Amino acid sequence: MQQHSTVEVARKHLGAVDPSALRHARDRLAETGIARLGFLLPYRVKRTLAAEALALVDHHLDWEGPEPAARRTLDIGSREVAARSQCIPQLYDCEPLRHKLTEVANEPVLPCSTPRRFTVRRRHHDDTAGRWHWDDYAFALVLVVECPPLEEGGFVQTVAHTEHERRYRDIHRTLTRNPIHSWELQAGDLYLMRTDTTLHRVHPFTHGRRTVVGLHFASVDDLEREQSNGNETGSLRSEVRVITNQAQ
Numbered sequence: 001m002q003q004h005s006t007v008e009v010a011r012k013h014l015g016a017v018d019p020s021a022l023r024h025a026r027d028r029l030a031e032t033g034i035a036r037l038g039f040l041l042p043y044r045v046k047r048t049l050a051a052e053a054l055a056l057v058d059h060h061l062d063w064e065g066p067e068p069a070a071r072r073t074l075d076i077g078s079r080e081v082a083a084r085s086q087c088i089p090q091l092y093d094c095e096p097l098r099h100k101l102t103e104v105a106n107e108p109v110l111p112c113s114t115p116r117r118f119t120v121r122r123r124h125h126d127d128t129a130g131r132w133h134w135d136d137y138a139f140a141l142v143l144v145v146e147c148p149p150l151e152e153g154g155f156v157q158t159v160a161h162t163e164h165e166r167r168y169r170d171i172h173r174t175l176t177r178n179p180i181h182s183w184e185l186q187a188g189d190l191y192l193m194r195t196d197t198t199l200h201r202v203h204p205f206t207h208g209r210r211t212v213v214g215l216h217f218a219s220v221d222d223l224e225r226e227q228s229n230g231n232e233t234g235s236l237r238s239e240v241r242v243i244t245n246q247a248q
Contacts, residue, residue: 113245134199139218141192144186154203
């Protein structure tokens with residue numbers, strides 16, 4: 001299937017999404033900081049995204065060299081993803097997808113700075129365990145490409161409605177004063193997380209590997225903060241107005 005037709009399949013599917021499913025996801029995101037959105041994209045689109053991600057990983061490993069160097073955590077950034085894939089960046093720019101995410105988030109979901117829009121990450125069981133953290137941007141839409149079974153770990157853990165401590169000095173206090181939720185995920189699962197106010201990590205796992213595609217989006221506050229810091233973000237007000245009006 002051609003890449004442009006893959007995005008057209010996604011557009012058609014998004015136009016027929018059940019509004020009640022979006023409302024339920026909105027409630028879950030508001031309550032827990034994470035919402036499962038497997039219904040948002042059809043299987044064939046998720047399969048194409050996964051295939052691109054695995055091809056990117058394979059290319060990166062071929063370029064980087066043989067084991068053991070290739071076994072460390074891989075973070076493939078936006079520039080390499082954009083240069084060597086088509087569906088991932090095209091789906092990121094798909095306005096109907098952002099409009100549905102805006103409905104779930106109950107606020108505008110906006111493109112973030114170009115170098116940080118999408119990532120492909122692979123982690124092995126013997127890599128350094130992922131630390132608890134917040135993200136710099138408000139939203140992450142994550143497709144799970146590969147994941148170990150639940151009994152071996154690798155599931156996502158979250159602490160919702162927490163304050164982003166940019167110096168990470170008091171994370172243990174945050175963990176002990178708030179409930180920690182754990183989420184079982186499987187290959188093909190898609191979820192949206194409010195990553196700037198949801199402390200999160202991937203639980204250590206004992207075997208295998210975990211590969212994900214992450215699409216990262218900004219809130220209005222994110223872009224206003226960038227503007228105040230002198231970064232170029234484009235026409236923020238017009239972008240917010242268009243997305244808000246079309247999501248209504």
